[in-house]
Amino acid sequence: MFVGHELNKLKKEHPELExxxxxxxxxxxxxxxxxxxxxxxxxxxxxxxxGMILSRDAIRxxxxxxxQT
Numbered sequence: 001m002f003v004g005h006e007l008n009k010l011k012k013e014h015p016e017l018e019x020x021x022x023x024x025x026x027x028x029x030x031x032x033x034x035x036x037x038x039x040x041x042x043x044x045x046x047x048x049x050x051g052m053i054l055s056r057d058a059i060r061x062x063x064x065x066x067x068q069t
Contacts, residue, residue, distance in 0.1 A: 003040040006059045014067055 004021070011017050024031045024039055034043060041050035042062055049062040 003042070003054055003059060006056055007063075010060065010063055014063075017063065017067065 007019055011019065022030060024036070035048060036043065036050065038050040038052065040054060041048055042054075042059065043049075044062070044066040047066075049058060051058075
């Protein structure tokens with residue numbers, strides 16, 4: 001999975017990054033409760049990045065924006 005691969009690279013660059021990967025097919029109620037409607041999706045606090053195709057730049061920008069806060 002491309003998103004997982006990119007997250008692993010980011011975790012190496014930012015050891016403070018914590019990732020909770022949810023398998024939606026096994027945890028669909030949690031995903032729905034968290035407002036996840038399109039997969040893959042990344043959620044930090046109340047902000048969600050999702051789309052059928054997430055670019056490397058979109059993932060990095062989303063994660064790094066939240067690391068700075």
